Amino acid sequence: xxxxxxxxxxxxxxxxxxxxxxxxxxxxxxxxxxxxxxxxxxxxxxxxxxxxxxxxxxxxxxxxxx
Amino acid sequence: xxxxxxxxxxxxxxxxxxxxxxxxxxxxxxxxxxxxxxxxxxxxxxxxxxxxxxxxxxxxxxxxxxxxxxxxxxxxxxxxxxxxxxxxxxxxxxxxxxxxxxxxxxxxxxxxxxxxxxxxxxxxxxxxxxxxxxxxxxxxxxxxxxxxxxxxxxxxxxxxxxxxxxxxxxxxxxxxxxxxxxxxxxxxxxxxxxxxxxxxxxxxxxxxxxxxxxxxxxxxxxxxxxxxxxxxxxxxxxxxxxxxxxxxxxxxxxxxxxxxxxxxxxxxxxxxxxxxxxxxxxxxxxxxxxxxxxxxxxxxxxxxxxxxxxxxxxxxxxxxxxxxxxxxxxxxxxxxxxxxxxxxxxxxxxxxxxxxxxxxxxxxxxxxxxxxxxxxxxxxxxxxxxxxxxxxxxxxxxxxxxxxxxxxxxxxxxxxxxxxxxxxxxxxxxxxxxxxxxxxxxxxxxxxxxxxxxxxxxxxxxxxxxxxxxxxxxxxxxxxxxxxxxxxxxxxxxxxxxxxxxxxxxxxxxxxxxxxxxxxxxxxxxxxxxxxxxxxxxxxxxxxxxxxxxxxxxxxxxxxxxxxxxxxxxxxxxxxxxxxxxxxxxxxxxxxxxxxxxxxxxxxxxxxxxxxxxxxxxxxxxxxxxxxxxxxxxxxxxxxxxxxxxxxxxxxxxxxxxxxxxxxxxxxxxxxxxxxxxxxxxxxxxxxxxxxxxxxxxxxxxxxxxxxx
Numbered sequence: 001x002x003x004x005x006x007x008x009x010x011x012x013x014x015x016x017x018x019x020x021x022x023x024x025x026x027x028x029x030x031x032x033x034x035x036x037x038x039x040x041x042x043x044x045x046x047x048x049x050x051x052x053x054x055x056x057x058x059x060x061x062x063x064x065x066x
Numbered sequence: 067x068x069x070x071x072x073x074x075x076x077x078x079x080x081x082x083x084x085x086x087x088x089x090x091x092x093x094x095x096x097x098x099x100x101x102x103x104x105x106x107x108x109x110x111x112x113x114x115x116x117x118x119x120x121x122x123x124x125x126x127x128x129x130x131x132x133x134x135x136x137x138x139x140x141x142x143x144x145x146x147x148x149x150x151x152x153x154x155x156x157x158x159x160x161x162x163x164x165x166x167x168x169x170x171x172x173x174x175x176x177x178x179x180x181x182x183x184x185x186x187x188x189x190x191x192x193x194x195x196x197x198x199x200x201x202x203x204x205x206x207x208x209x210x211x212x213x214x215x216x217x218x219x220x221x222x223x224x225x226x227x228x229x230x231x232x233x234x235x236x237x238x239x240x241x242x243x244x245x246x247x248x249x250x251x252x253x254x255x256x257x258x259x260x261x262x263x264x265x266x267x268x269x270x271x272x273x274x275x276x277x278x279x280x281x282x283x284x285x286x287x288x289x290x291x292x293x294x295x296x297x298x299x300x301x302x303x304x305x306x307x308x309x310x311x312x313x314x315x316x317x318x319x320x321x322x323x324x325x326x327x328x329x330x331x332x333x334x335x336x337x338x339x340x341x342x343x344x345x346x347x348x349x350x351x352x353x354x355x356x357x358x359x360x361x362x363x364x365x366x367x368x369x370x371x372x373x374x375x376x377x378x379x380x381x382x383x384x385x386x387x388x389x390x391x392x393x394x395x396x397x398x399x400x401x402x403x404x405x406x407x408x409x410x411x412x413x414x415x416x417x418x419x420x421x422x423x424x425x426x427x428x429x430x431x432x433x434x435x436x437x438x439x440x441x442x443x444x445x446x447x448x449x450x451x452x453x454x455x456x457x458x459x460x461x462x463x464x465x466x467x468x469x470x471x472x473x474x475x476x477x478x479x480x481x482x483x484x485x486x487x488x489x490x491x492x493x494x495x496x497x498x499x500x501x502x503x504x505x506x507x508x509x510x511x512x513x514x515x516x517x518x519x520x521x522x523x524x525x526x527x528x529x530x531x532x533x534x535x536x537x538x539x540x541x542x543x544x545x546x547x548x549x550x551x552x553x554x555x556x557x558x559x560x561x562x563x564x565x566x567x568x569x570x571x572x573x574x575x576x577x578x579x580x581x582x583x584x585x586x587x588x589x590x591x592x593x594x595x596x597x598x599x600x601x602x603x604x605x606x607x608x609x610x611x612x613x614x615x616x617x618x619x620x621x622x623x624x625x626x627x628x629x630x631x632x633x634x635x636x637x638x639x640x641x642x643x644x645x646x647x648x649x650x651x652x653x654x655x656x657x658x659x660x661x662x663x664x665x666x667x668x669x670x671x672x673x674x675x676x677x678x679x680x681x682x683x684x685x686x687x688x689x690x691x692x693x694x695x696x697x698x699x700x701x702x703x704x705x706x707x708x709x710x711x712x713x714x715x716x717x718x719x720x721x722x723x724x725x726x727x728x729x730x731x732x733x734x735x736x737x738x739x740x741x742x743x744x745x746x747x748x749x750x751x752x753x754x755x756x757x758x759x760x761x762x763x764x765x766x767x768x769x770x771x772x773x774x775x
Contacts, residue, residue, distance in 0.1 A: 021577050022339065025314060032310055036303040041551055050298035051223050052289050056148040057535035058074065 067538040070218065072153050076434055077531035078160045079144045083430060085168060086136040086423060087517055093128030094513060098506045100125050103692070104654065105499040107683065110692035115179045117692040119613025123190045124178045129415055130188065132171045134279060137423040139167070139206070141286040142229055144430065146210065149226060149289065151219045151537035155212025159205050166202035170195060181611035182252055185646055186267050188274050189243050193254045196244040203240065207233045214560045218537040222557050224305045228285030230560070231313045231567045235277040238571065243270035249713040250706050257717060260641030261328050264649050268323040269578060276316035279414060280382075283422055284312075287355050287379065290422075294371045294429045300357035306553060308350030313567055315344050317574030322393035325402065326623040327649065328638040334395075336578065341393035348386030355379040370445035374425035377453060381417025385410065400471045403619060403653040405495070409463035416456045416509055424448070424516055431520045437527025440519050448515040455509030459502055466498035475627040483630050488656040493688045592639040595770045597719045598763075600707050600729040601736040605763030607710070608756055609648070612694065617654035620647075620767065633660035633667050633768065640771050643719050655691060660768030672740055673747040675761045697757040702737075704730050736762060 035041075102109040103118045110117045147154060154160050173195055177183070183190040191199070210233060214222070243266055246254035258266050292299050299305065321329060321337030356379055359366060366372045388410055392401050401407065432439045439445060473491040476484035485491055546555040556563050598606060609615070622628050624635040636659050641647060661668045670678070677684065680698060682691035708726040715721050721729075734753070740761055741753035751757065 021318065021336065021574075024573065025340075025343070028314065029307075029311055032307050035551065035553060036306050038551070041303070041554070044551075044554060045302040048221070048223070048302040049300070050292075051221065052149070052225070052292045053296065053298060057151050057537040058533050 067541070069536050070539050071534070071536045073532035073534050074147045075143070075154050075157060075160065075531075076529055076533050078154065078157075078164060079140055079430075080434065080529055080531075081164055082136050082140040082143060083427060085164070086133060086140055086427070087520065089128055089132030089136055089171065090420075090423070090513060091517065093125060093133045094506070094510050096121060096125040096128055098503070098510055101499070101503045101506045104690060105496065105503050107690045107692055112693055112695060114181065114612075114694075114696045117612065117694070119616050119692070120178055120181055120183075122613060122616050123183060124175055126188065127174050127178070127190065128171070129419075130274070130278065131174070134283075134415075134419045134423070135167065135171075137419070137426070138232070138278075138282040138286070139163070140430070141282070141289070141426060142210065145225055145286070145289040146213055146229065149219065149223045150213060150217035151535070152213055152217045155209050155216060159209040159212070163202060163205045163209060166198070166205065170198050170202060173198070177252070181613075183610065183613065184246070184254070184256065185610040185613070185615055185648060186243070186256070186263075186271075187651060188271050189240075189267070192252055193244070193246050193248050194252065196240070196246075199240060200237075200244075203233075203237055207237070211560065211564075218540045220540060220542045220558045222560060222563065223288070224299075224302070224309060225285040225288040227309050227557075227563065227567070228281045228288070230564050231309075231571070232277050232282040232285070234564060234568050235273065235281070235313070235317070235571050238568075238575065239270045239273050239277065242575075243267060247713045247716060249709040253706075255645040255710075255713050255717065257645075258647075259643060259645045259717070260647050261330075261638045263645065263647040264324055264327065265321065265329060265333065265578075267647070269317075269320040269575070272320035272323060273317055275411075275414070276312075276319075279419055280316075281313070283419060284351050286422060286426060287351075287375070290426050290429055291355055291358055291375050291379075294369070294375060294425065295359055295362050295365060297358050297360075297362050300354050300360065304350050304354045308347040308354065310570065311347035312344075312351065314570045314574065315340055315347060317571045318578055319344055319393070320578065322389075322398070323651065324649075325393070325395050325398045326625070327621050328636050328641065330638075333578065338393050338395060340574075341390045345387060345390050349383060352379055352383035352386070355382075370439075370442060370449050371425050371428040373446070373449045374421045374428065374452075377449075378418050378421035378425060381413050381421065381456070385414040385418060388413070399623070399625065400475075401467060402623075403651070404467035404471050405463040405498075405652075406467035406471075407652060409460040409467065412459055412463075413456070416452075416459065420509075421452065424452070424513075427516070427520060431523045432527070435524050435527030435529045437523060440522035440526060444515050444519045448512040448519070451508050451515070452512035455505050455507075455512060457505070458508055459505030462498035462501040462505070466495035469498075470495050474631070475625075477627070483627070486631065488631070488653075489686050489688055492654070492690060496688075496690070592637075592771055595640050595642065597643045597714065597721055598766065599736055600711065600733040601759050601762045602766045603710055603714070603763075604702060604704070604707060604733065605759035605761070606648075608697070608760050609763055610646075614658075615648045615650040617650075617652065617691075619650035619653050619657045620659040621649040622657055622659050628657070631667060632657045633663055634771075637771065640768075643714075645714065645717055645719070658764065658767055662765040662767040662769040664769075666768070671747070672743050672761050672765065673749055675764055676744060676749050676751070676757060679757060679760065694757075697760060698751060698755055700756045701754050702756045702759050704733060707733060 099109065100118060100121050103121065143154060143160070174191055177192060177195065178190065182192050184192060210229065214226070246256045248254040256263055288299060288305065318340035319337055321333045322341045325334050356376070359376065366376055391397055392410065428439060428445055470491045473485045473494060478484050542558060544559070556566065622632045622635045629635055656668065658668065660666050661670070663669055679694045681693050682689040707729050711721055711726040711729045737753040737758045740758050741751060744751055
C-alpha cells in the first residue's frame, strides 16, 4: 500500500479524520443519552409510547383495533 | 375546540399495496431464474436478454426499488395520514408519484434487458431514468411535507422521523452518486473514476441499504408492530437515541465494502470503526421492536402477522450484527467476494424487508377491507414455508462461502496454490447452489399463498376509497413552551427536524467524501498508464452491457493467495481513467484485473478468449459461465465512438486534441490486427464484430504497469 500512503501524506493530518469524527459522534451521543434520561421527560415518554395506538379519528377505529 | 371532518385516502394505499405484491412476485421470480442460472447455465438460454449479467440487476432492482419501494410507500401513505390526522396533501401528487414510480420500474426492466446499464451496483439505471427518479422522489417528498405541514396532530411520531430521514438522505445519495456525462440519449459515463468512483458508489450503495431498506422499514415497524400487537412501543427514550445514532452513523460506514482495495487506508479504518459502532443503534431498534411484545408473546402464537414481524425484526438484528462483523478486516478478507455477501443480503431482503412487508400486508388487508383475513391457516403456512425458504437459501451459501474462501487461500507445503484452477472451487460448492434454488422455491411458494389469501380477503370485504374521519384542528406554537425539552419541541417542528437530520447525515458524508475529492489531484500520474484505445473503450462498454462485473472482479487484494493466483495487486494510480470503476463485489468467476498481462498468471490468447466467449462449457465442461454467441454475430456499433471520446476528454482523460475525429481509424486498425491474429490461429471472423472489441479490452487489463514475471 505504499502508493496509497504516498499520496495520502500530501493531505495534511489525514490521520485525524477518524479521531475528529469519533469525538463529534461520541459527544453528540452522550448529550443525547443525558437528555433522554432527564427525569422531567418521563411522563411525556410514557404518553408517546402508546401514540401509534391512539384513535386515528375514523368512525370504525374503535372496533377494528381488537 | 373546532372538530374538523375529513377523509383518509385509502385508494392510493390500496394501489401501492397491490403494486408491492405484483413487483414482489416479479422480482422474486426473476431471482429464482438467477439462482437457476448459477446452478445450471443452460437457463441463460443462450440469449443476450436473459443472461445472468442482465438478469441479476433486474432481480436486485425489482426487489429493492419495486417491491420494497412500493412497500415503503404503502406504509407511508397509510400511517402518515393516520399519525397526522390528515389526508395526503394532494391527491394529484399522490397519483403522479404512484404512476411515475411504476413507470420508472418498467423502464428499468426494459433498459436492463437491453443491456443499458451504468454497471454501478444498485444504481445501474441510466441518466434519463435517474432524472425521472429525482423528479418523482421530489413529488413524494413534497406530498409528504405538505401533509406534515397541514397536519392536525401536533406531534410527529417516531415513524415520521424515519420517513423524513429517508426522504432527505435518499435524495442526497441519489444525486451525489448519479452525476454523469451523457454520450448518447440513453447512456453516460460517471464523472468519478477509479478509487473515487468506487468510494462514491459504496457511499451510495451502503446507504441505499441504510436509508431505503432500513430507515423507512424501521418507521414501518414503529407504526405497524404496536398496531398489530396492540401494545405500546417498549421505549420512546430508546427510539430517540437509536434514531439519531443511526442516521448519524450509517452514512460513514460505506468504505467497509472496499477493505483491502486500493482505497486509502484511513478511509477503510473510518468505515470499520463506524460499522462496529452501528451495532448499538441497530440493536437498539431491534430491542425496541421485540420488547414491544413483552407480555404479549401469547398473541404471537396465534397471529401470523406478528410471527412475520418477530422474525423480520430478528433477521434485522442478525443482519446488523453480521454486517459489522464482516467489516472487521480479517473477517472481510475471508468473506468478501464470496457467497457470504449474497447470504447476508438475503437475510436482510427475505427476512427483514420481505417478512415485515408480509406482516404489514396481512395486517392491512383485513383492516382496510373491513373484514377478517380469509385464512389464518394459510398465512401460518406461508410463515413456515417462508422461514424454511430463508434457511434453505442462506445456510448453503454460508457453507459454500467458507469452503470456497478456504480453498482460495490454501497453499501446498511447497508454497503453491492448492487449488490453482478457480473452477475447482466453484465445482466444489455447486451443490450448495442447487440447494439455494430450493430455498428460493420455498420462499416463492409462500409468497404465492399470500397473494391468494389476500385476494380472497379483499374479495370478502369492501375497501372504502375515502375513509371518513374527524379530529380537532391543530393548535401549535413555534415557540418552546415552558418546561418543554428541546427534543420535545423538535418533535413538533418538522422543518427544523428535517434540517437537523440533514446536518447529521451531511457530517458523515463530508468527512468521508471531501478528502477523497482532494485525493484525486494527489494520485501520482503513473507514466505508463494510458487511456484506453477506442476499440478497448468499446469493448469495455460491451463488458459493462453484459454485466461481466457481476461475476468477475477487477481488484486484486494484497494477499499472497491473490497475487499468486491473479498477479500483482491493484493500485489506485492505474485506475484513473476508469469511468466507471469495475471492481465488482463477488467472484463467481476469477478476477480479471491482470488478464491482459502477457506471460501473467491470468493471460490467455486471443483464440482462447474467442472460443471461451462462444462456448465456455466447451473449454471447461464444469464452467457455469453463460455463452455469448451474439458477440460473434453482432456488428460493433462505432457511431458513438467519437462522442465517447469527447465525453472522456471532458472528464479529463488525456486524449490528443481532435482525437474523436480519427478515433475510428485507430479502432479499425487495432481490430484488423486482432482479426489477423485470430485468423493465423485458425479462427475466421470479421474485424467488425463485437467480440473483437471485447478481446481487445480483456487483453488490455492490467497491462499498463505490468512487471515482467
